[in-house]
Amino acid sequence: MSTLTLSDIGHAFLGRTVLDQVTLDIGDGELVALVGPSGCGKSTLLHIAAGLVEPRHGRINRTYGRHAVVFQEPRLLPWATARKNIGMALPEKLSVRDRHDHIFAAAAAAALEDEDLDKYPVQLSGGMKQRTAIARALASEADFLFFDEPFTALDPALRRHMQDIVIRHVGSGKRGGLFITHDMAEAVRIAHRVVVLDRRGNGISGERYISLMPGERDERMIFETVQHFMKEDPLFRHVEDLDERRAG
Amino acid sequence: MPSLAGRISRTAQFLWSGWSGLAGLSVFAALWQVAHEAYGNFILPSPLETLAAATALLGEASSWQLLLTTSSRALSGFALAGAIGTMAGCLAGFHPALLRLVQPQITLMLGVPPIAWIVLLMIWFGTGSATVTTTAAIACLPIVFLGAAEGIANRDRLLDDMALSLGMGRVRRFVRITVPQMLNRLFSILIMALGTAFKAAVMAELLANAGGIGEALAVSRSNLDVANALAWILLSVSALLAVEYGLIQPTRSELEVWRHAARPWGVKR
Numbered sequence: 236m237s238t239l240t241l242s243d244i245g246h247a248f249l250g251r252t253v254l255d256q257v258t259l260d261i262g263d264g265e266l267v268a269l270v271g272p273s274g275c276g277k278s279t280l281l282h283i284a285a286g287l288v289e290p291r292h293g294r295i296n297r298t299y300g301r302h303a304v305v306f307q308e309p310r311l312l313p314w315a316t317a318r319k320n321i322g323m324a325l326p327e328k329l330s331v332r333d334r335h336d337h338i339f340a341a342a343a344a345a346a347l348e349d350e351d352l353d354k355y356p357v358q359l360s361g362g363m364k365q366r367t368a369i370a371r372a373l374a375s376e377a378d379f380l381f382f383d384e385p386f387t388a389l390d391p392a393l394r395r396h397m398q399d400i401v402i403r404h405v406g407s408g409k410r411g412g413l414f415i416t417h418d419m420a421e422a423v424r425i426a427h428r429v430v431v432l433d434r435r436g437n438g439i440s441g442e443r444y445i446s447l448m449p450g451e452r453d454e455r456m457i458f459e460t461v462q463h464f465m466k467e468d469p470l471f472r473h474v475e476d477l478d479e480r481r482a483g
Numbered sequence: 484m485p486s487l488a489g490r491i492s493r494t495a496q497f498l499w500s501g502w503s504g505l506a507g508l509s510v511f512a513a514l515w516q517v518a519h520e521a522y523g524n525f526i527l528p529s530p531l532e533t534l535a536a537a538t539a540l541l542g543e544a545s546s547w548q549l550l551l552t553t554s555s556r557a558l559s560g561f562a563l564a565g566a567i568g569t570m571a572g573c574l575a576g577f578h579p580a581l582l583r584l585v586q587p588q589i590t591l592m593l594g595v596p597p598i599a600w601i602v603l604l605m606i607w608f609g610t611g612s613a614t615v616t617t618t619a620a621i622a623c624l625p626i627v628f629l630g631a632a633e634g635i636a637n638r639d640r641l642l643d644d645m646a647l648s649l650g651m652g653r654v655r656r657f658v659r660i661t662v663p664q665m666l667n668r669l670f671s672i673l674i675m676a677l678g679t680a681f682k683a684a685v686m687a688e689l690l691a692n693a694g695g696i697g698e699a700l701a702v703s704r705s706n707l708d709v710a711n712a713l714a715w716i717l718l719s720v721s722a723l724l725a726v727e728y729g730l731i732q733p734t735r736s737e738l739e740v741w742r743h744a745a746r747p748w749g750v751k752r
Contacts, residue, residue, distance in 0.1 A: 287644050304648035310641050314663050314741045323659065324649050357745040375649055 238263050238379060238411045239284065244293035246279055253279055254436040257293070261413060264407030266449065268426035272476040276436035277415045278307075278383055284413060285381045299411065302379040303372035307387060309364035311356040311377070311478045317342075317367045318352040324375035341374035344404055346396070362393045369397070373404055380405050382414040386421070398425050402450045419461045419474065425449050427466075432474045441470040493736065493743070497523045528710040536714035546699075546718070553695035554722050557684035558610055560619025561677055567620075568627030568676075569669065575628070576635020576665070585632075589625045597622055601687050610691040615684050622683035623676035630672030634665035663738075674727060681723045 239261040246254040254276045261267050271277050282288040284295060285304050303324065311320045321338045329337065342352055345366045357362055365385060372380055382401070386394040402425050405412040418424050422429045423445055430442040445452070445460065464471045512530045519529040534730020540546040551572075575582040600621050604614040638661055646656045696719045703712035736743065 253499070282644075285648050287647055301650060304645070306641070306645065308641065310645040312642065312660070312663070314667070314739070323646075327655075351702040355744045357741070371649075381648075451654075 236263050237261060238265075239299065239413070240294075240296040241280075241284055242294045242296070244280065244283055244290050244295070245291050246276070246283060246288070252436070254270040254283075254290075256438045257432070257436070259430065259439060261411055264406060264411055265428065266401075266412040266414060266415055266426050268422035268429045270416060270422050270429060270471075270474055271430060271432035272434045272473050273417065275432050275434050277432055279436075280432065281381050281383050281413060281415050283334065287299045297379070299377075299379040301375060302381060303363075303375040303377035304381040304383065305368055305372045309356070309368040311364060311367055311371075313356050316353050317347065317359065317363075317370075320356070320367055321352075321370045321374050323462055324371045330448070337374055337376075338370075341370040344373050345370035345400055353395060362389055362397075365389060365397065366400075367403045369400060378410050380410055380412040382412065384414075384415050384417065386416075387418075394421070399450075401425050406449055417474075418463060419471070420457055423457050423460045424452065431470055431474065434476060443468070443470065489740075491629055493740070497736065499734075500710065525709065528713060532710055533713040533717055536710045537717045540711075540714055549695055549699055550718060550722055552612075553615075553681075553688060553697065554726070556615045556688075556695065557619050557677075557681045558726065560616040560684060561623060561680035563616070563620040564622075564624040564627050564676065564680070565673065568624050569631045572628045572631025573635055573665070576632040576638075579636065581634065584630075589629060592621070592625045597683055597686065599688070601690050604687075607690050610693050612693070614691050615687040615693050615695070615697075618687035619680040619684040623679045624721055626672055626679070627669070627676050630669045630676075633667060634668035635646065635661060637668070638664045666738060669711075670738070674731055677727060677731060678723060681719060685719055716743075 237260045239257045239259075241257060244254055244257040244259075245252065257280060259267075259269075259280075269277055279288065281304075283290045283293075285302060286295075287304075311317075312323070315323070318338055321341055322334060325334055325337055338352070339349075342349070346367050347363070347370055351359065351363060356367070359367065362375070365388075368385070386397050391398065398421060401412075401414070405414075406411065406425070406427060414422070414426060426445060426449065428442055428444050431440045433440045443464070447456070465475075498744050515527070515530045519527045524532075571585075573583055597618065601614070601618055604617050604621075608614045608617065642660050642664075643656060646660045651659070684695070685697045685700070687693065689696040690697070692698055692701065696715055699715050700712055703715060704707075
């Protein structure tokens, strides 16, 4: 059963078409990685799917209850502590006790320590900030999560740690998700399915299912899959092309 | 939530920073003393003499009445400009077209000399509190308006998107995301506006003969009593400082604990 369906999405900025006839279907509890060369419209598609941008044409059908977005930047409120930043995702009507429990659970899920919760964003490192952003998304009790290249600015070890958090809490039947990345290893590591967006935004070029479940794959298998995709699979030929038509 | 210990430590730090303020004032007093010794008692009485004159003034109930009159006029002008300026600024900040239309009028308002306003207001309202309060309000309205408008117009739109993606409604986004960002900018402007309101009020009082510190100054001038004039200046500055450090700065530090956390140690204390 699908939880998010994008049909025939098209969008244009100032008359220039950036997305055309994109159709994508994401199943219940499925995590889909969307890859494509820089500037092909991945982020725009995500913003449209998350309701932040109104598409020129096409239809979006959502059957999940709530969604949340983890952006490329942490986007934390600088005047609020990590605790309050996470808490802002919660419904207003929760009691103080429930609120505390929810924040605590979300922070624990994102491997944030209790003492960090009383710090302001300026006092947190880059990884901590992004973890707070993930905790905020998890606290919102969203049943669908969008990720817009969230770990690009992090170093490889930290990135792997964050990917594990995503694998643990998204997909595997709990929540569905759409994850944008330009890192093929990341895509292969966390997703059930990798979808390639056409380099000019003209629809989806194709998709590949990855064997095994995310979390069960070992580094060797991930490495070999990525090598196979990049060297032998024509679908991925343009993924690493550089075409900075526009930012985002 | 800020803990009690954190609050006490912040209050202590605030009080402690009074020492550096005192040190700065002492430097000023030293320069004053030098000038006094160079030009003599008639042109510039010494700081101690001025202080004595000010203390003598404070001994009289009528001086307190004058101080209170001027302060309340300046503060009501400031409050009026703060309320109107902030609301209008918010509107203009959200609508760039409106801001573009209003901008020339702000330039116009800033360009008209305050003295011209006082003349007009004296004709309209006579020589009473209304003239003084309105002069103070008009003097600080443009800067408050621009501060609020820029605070809104330069808000971080990425945070808006973030709040939208969490399903926050329009009102909640405004209150929780936009207003804190605006206040951030507005506060330093408000401090400036408060000073402007006091200055404008004293000037309007002097010119309109409307009582308060301004009129006391006018009396000192006609008596060529420099010590008394300086004492009144000292008192009006003290009134301003009392409002700023008793009201505005505590509110600001309450709202901007996060900013304090971001400061390097040497700047903090």
